[in-house]
Amino acid sequence: MDVIDIANERAQRELDGLLAARRQMARLEAENATAAAECVECGETIPEARRRALPGVRLCIHCAEAAERRARMGV
Numbered sequence: 001m002d003v004i005d006i007a008n009e010r011a012q013r014e015l016d017g018l019l020a021a022r023r024q025m026a027r028l029e030a031e032n033a034t035a036a037a038e039c040v041e042c043g044e045t046i047p048e049a050r051r052r053a054l055p056g057v058r059l060c061i062h063c064a065e066a067a068e069r070r071a072r073m074g075v
């Protein structure tokens with residue numbers, strides 16, 4: 001095994017660690033977001049069925065539709 005192999009292996013291991021950490025963070029964020037039971041925009045309760053269907057959803061259906069319309073118009 002030469003120096004390049006050692007460097008590659010080390011880089012690969014660092015990358016693996018980074019990806020694992022990122023996956024764990026994403027999972028924690030999703031759990032936190034799922035716990036948000038109210039729309040962040042209007043405060044209306046988000047039905048559990050909607051939260052279950054869209055893990056991490058932060059908007060009620062009305063605000064989500066409005067946001068989608070805004071996004072489509074490029075605002």
Ligand SMILES: [Zn+2]
Nearest residue numbers: 039042060063
């Ligand atoms: Zn809302």
